[in-house]
Amino acid sequence: MPSLPKAQRRPWQPEPVKRTYQQHAARSPEYGTARWQQARATQLAKCPCCEECTKRGRTTPATVADHITPVRLGGDFWEPNNHQSLCRPCHQAKSASERTQQPQGG
Ligand SMILES: [Zn+2]
Incomplete structure:
Protein backbone atom coordinates (compact mmCIF):
# COMPACT_ATOMS: atom_id res chain seq x y z
CA MET A 1 0.00 0.00 0.00
CA PRO A 2 1.55 3.31 -1.02
CA SER A 3 2.07 5.81 1.72
CA LEU A 4 0.79 9.33 1.39
CA PRO A 5 3.40 11.95 0.58
CA LYS A 6 4.49 14.10 3.45
CA ALA A 7 2.76 17.41 3.77
CA GLN A 8 4.82 20.20 2.34
CA ARG A 9 4.48 23.94 2.62
CA ARG A 10 3.48 25.23 -0.79
CA PRO A 11 4.18 28.70 -2.11
CA TRP A 12 0.52 29.51 -2.53
CA GLN A 13 -0.31 28.68 1.05
CA PRO A 14 -0.71 31.65 3.35
CA GLU A 15 2.09 32.76 5.62
CA PRO A 16 1.73 31.84 9.29
CA VAL A 17 -0.63 34.24 10.99
CA LYS A 18 1.17 37.32 12.22
CA ARG A 19 0.82 38.22 15.86
CA THR A 20 -1.77 40.80 16.66
CA TYR A 21 -0.73 44.11 18.17
CA GLN A 22 -1.79 43.00 21.65
CA GLN A 23 0.01 39.67 21.49
CA HIS A 24 3.10 41.39 20.19
CA ALA A 25 3.08 44.14 22.77
CA ALA A 26 2.07 42.00 25.70
CA ARG A 27 5.02 39.59 25.77
CA SER A 28 3.52 37.58 28.62
CA PRO A 29 2.13 34.25 27.40
CA GLU A 30 -0.69 34.63 29.91
CA TYR A 31 -2.32 37.20 27.63
CA GLY A 32 -3.13 34.45 25.14
CA THR A 33 -5.01 32.30 27.63
CA ALA A 34 -8.74 31.86 28.05
CA ARG A 35 -8.23 32.62 31.73
CA TRP A 36 -6.98 36.12 30.88
CA GLN A 37 -9.84 36.67 28.42
CA GLN A 38 -12.16 35.86 31.31
CA ALA A 39 -10.29 38.09 33.78
CA ARG A 40 -10.29 40.93 31.23
CA ALA A 41 -14.02 40.52 30.57
CA THR A 42 -14.71 40.47 34.31
CA GLN A 43 -12.73 43.69 34.81
CA LEU A 44 -14.43 45.50 31.93
CA ALA A 45 -17.85 44.33 33.14
CA LYS A 46 -17.07 45.59 36.65
CA CYS A 47 -15.71 48.96 35.45
CA PRO A 48 -16.93 49.63 31.90
CA CYS A 49 -15.48 53.16 31.91
CA CYS A 50 -11.83 54.19 31.67
CA GLU A 51 -10.65 54.84 35.23
CA GLU A 52 -8.03 57.41 34.20
CA CYS A 53 -10.60 59.40 32.25
CA THR A 54 -13.03 59.14 35.17
CA LYS A 55 -10.39 60.72 37.45
CA ARG A 56 -10.23 63.62 34.98
CA GLY A 57 -14.01 64.01 34.95
CA ARG A 58 -14.51 62.40 31.56
CA THR A 59 -16.57 59.34 30.69
CA THR A 60 -14.86 57.12 28.15
CA PRO A 61 -15.66 53.46 27.45
CA ALA A 62 -12.81 51.21 28.55
CA THR A 63 -11.46 48.68 26.07
CA VAL A 64 -8.32 47.53 27.88
CA ALA A 65 -7.83 45.66 31.16
CA ASP A 66 -4.57 47.02 32.51
CA HIS A 67 -2.30 45.99 35.36
CA ILE A 68 -2.09 48.87 37.84
CA THR A 69 1.35 47.67 38.91
CA PRO A 70 2.93 46.27 35.77
CA VAL A 71 3.79 42.58 35.92
CA ARG A 72 7.28 43.54 34.80
CA LEU A 73 7.59 45.66 37.95
CA GLY A 74 6.35 42.96 40.29
CA GLY A 75 2.56 43.30 39.93
CA ASP A 76 0.45 40.17 40.22
CA PHE A 77 -0.88 39.11 36.81
CA TRP A 78 -4.04 37.46 38.14
CA GLU A 79 -4.88 39.63 41.18
CA GLN A 104 12.76 48.61 42.18
CA GLY A 105 15.09 46.95 44.60
CA GLY A 106 16.90 43.90 43.41
ZN1 LIG B 1 -8.98 57.00 29.31
Missing part, protein backbone atom coordinates in the same frame (compact mmCIF):
# COMPACT_ATOMS: atom_id res chain seq x y z
CA PRO A 80 -8.18 41.43 40.42
CA ASN A 81 -7.12 44.28 42.73
CA ASN A 82 -4.23 44.87 40.33
CA HIS A 83 -6.55 45.27 37.34
CA GLN A 84 -8.08 48.49 36.08
CA SER A 85 -10.13 49.45 33.05
CA LEU A 86 -8.58 51.90 30.61
CA CYS A 87 -9.36 53.29 27.19
CA ARG A 88 -6.72 52.70 24.55
CA PRO A 89 -5.18 56.22 24.61
CA CYS A 90 -4.82 56.09 28.42
CA HIS A 91 -3.36 52.59 28.25
CA GLN A 92 -0.85 53.65 25.62
CA ALA A 93 0.16 56.70 27.65
CA LYS A 94 0.59 54.57 30.77
CA SER A 95 2.60 51.95 28.92
CA ALA A 96 4.83 54.60 27.40
CA SER A 97 5.62 56.09 30.81
CA GLU A 98 6.21 52.62 32.28
CA ARG A 99 8.82 51.89 29.65
CA THR A 100 11.14 54.34 31.38
CA GLN A 101 10.64 52.77 34.81
CA GLN A 102 12.90 50.09 36.18
CA PRO A 103 12.07 47.36 38.69
Whole structure:
Protein backbone atom coordinates (compact mmCIF):
# COMPACT_ATOMS: atom_id res chain seq x y z
CA MET A 1 0.00 0.00 0.00
CA PRO A 2 1.55 3.31 -1.02
CA SER A 3 2.07 5.81 1.72
CA LEU A 4 0.79 9.33 1.39
CA PRO A 5 3.40 11.95 0.58
CA LYS A 6 4.49 14.10 3.45
CA ALA A 7 2.76 17.41 3.77
CA GLN A 8 4.82 20.20 2.34
CA ARG A 9 4.48 23.94 2.62
CA ARG A 10 3.48 25.23 -0.79
CA PRO A 11 4.18 28.70 -2.11
CA TRP A 12 0.52 29.51 -2.53
CA GLN A 13 -0.31 28.68 1.05
CA PRO A 14 -0.71 31.65 3.35
CA GLU A 15 2.09 32.76 5.62
CA PRO A 16 1.73 31.84 9.29
CA VAL A 17 -0.63 34.24 10.99
CA LYS A 18 1.17 37.32 12.22
CA ARG A 19 0.82 38.22 15.86
CA THR A 20 -1.77 40.80 16.66
CA TYR A 21 -0.73 44.11 18.17
CA GLN A 22 -1.79 43.00 21.65
CA GLN A 23 0.01 39.67 21.49
CA HIS A 24 3.10 41.39 20.19
CA ALA A 25 3.08 44.14 22.77
CA ALA A 26 2.07 42.00 25.70
CA ARG A 27 5.02 39.59 25.77
CA SER A 28 3.52 37.58 28.62
CA PRO A 29 2.13 34.25 27.40
CA GLU A 30 -0.69 34.63 29.91
CA TYR A 31 -2.32 37.20 27.63
CA GLY A 32 -3.13 34.45 25.14
CA THR A 33 -5.01 32.30 27.63
CA ALA A 34 -8.74 31.86 28.05
CA ARG A 35 -8.23 32.62 31.73
CA TRP A 36 -6.98 36.12 30.88
CA GLN A 37 -9.84 36.67 28.42
CA GLN A 38 -12.16 35.86 31.31
CA ALA A 39 -10.29 38.09 33.78
CA ARG A 40 -10.29 40.93 31.23
CA ALA A 41 -14.02 40.52 30.57
CA THR A 42 -14.71 40.47 34.31
CA GLN A 43 -12.73 43.69 34.81
CA LEU A 44 -14.43 45.50 31.93
CA ALA A 45 -17.85 44.33 33.14
CA LYS A 46 -17.07 45.59 36.65
CA CYS A 47 -15.71 48.96 35.45
CA PRO A 48 -16.93 49.63 31.90
CA CYS A 49 -15.48 53.16 31.91
CA CYS A 50 -11.83 54.19 31.67
CA GLU A 51 -10.65 54.84 35.23
CA GLU A 52 -8.03 57.41 34.20
CA CYS A 53 -10.60 59.40 32.25
CA THR A 54 -13.03 59.14 35.17
CA LYS A 55 -10.39 60.72 37.45
CA ARG A 56 -10.23 63.62 34.98
CA GLY A 57 -14.01 64.01 34.95
CA ARG A 58 -14.51 62.40 31.56
CA THR A 59 -16.57 59.34 30.69
CA THR A 60 -14.86 57.12 28.15
CA PRO A 61 -15.66 53.46 27.45
CA ALA A 62 -12.81 51.21 28.55
CA THR A 63 -11.46 48.68 26.07
CA VAL A 64 -8.32 47.53 27.88
CA ALA A 65 -7.83 45.66 31.16
CA ASP A 66 -4.57 47.02 32.51
CA HIS A 67 -2.30 45.99 35.36
CA ILE A 68 -2.09 48.87 37.84
CA THR A 69 1.35 47.67 38.91
CA PRO A 70 2.93 46.27 35.77
CA VAL A 71 3.79 42.58 35.92
CA ARG A 72 7.28 43.54 34.80
CA LEU A 73 7.59 45.66 37.95
CA GLY A 74 6.35 42.96 40.29
CA GLY A 75 2.56 43.30 39.93
CA ASP A 76 0.45 40.17 40.22
CA PHE A 77 -0.88 39.11 36.81
CA TRP A 78 -4.04 37.46 38.14
CA GLU A 79 -4.88 39.63 41.18
CA PRO A 80 -8.18 41.43 40.42
CA ASN A 81 -7.12 44.28 42.73
CA ASN A 82 -4.23 44.87 40.33
CA HIS A 83 -6.55 45.27 37.34
CA GLN A 84 -8.08 48.49 36.08
CA SER A 85 -10.13 49.45 33.05
CA LEU A 86 -8.58 51.90 30.61
CA CYS A 87 -9.36 53.29 27.19
CA ARG A 88 -6.72 52.70 24.55
CA PRO A 89 -5.18 56.22 24.61
CA CYS A 90 -4.82 56.09 28.42
CA HIS A 91 -3.36 52.59 28.25
CA GLN A 92 -0.85 53.65 25.62
CA ALA A 93 0.16 56.70 27.65
CA LYS A 94 0.59 54.57 30.77
CA SER A 95 2.60 51.95 28.92
CA ALA A 96 4.83 54.60 27.40
CA SER A 97 5.62 56.09 30.81
CA GLU A 98 6.21 52.62 32.28
CA ARG A 99 8.82 51.89 29.65
CA THR A 100 11.14 54.34 31.38
CA GLN A 101 10.64 52.77 34.81
CA GLN A 102 12.90 50.09 36.18
CA PRO A 103 12.07 47.36 38.69
CA GLN A 104 12.76 48.61 42.18
CA GLY A 105 15.09 46.95 44.60
CA GLY A 106 16.90 43.90 43.41
ZN1 LIG B 1 -8.98 57.00 29.31
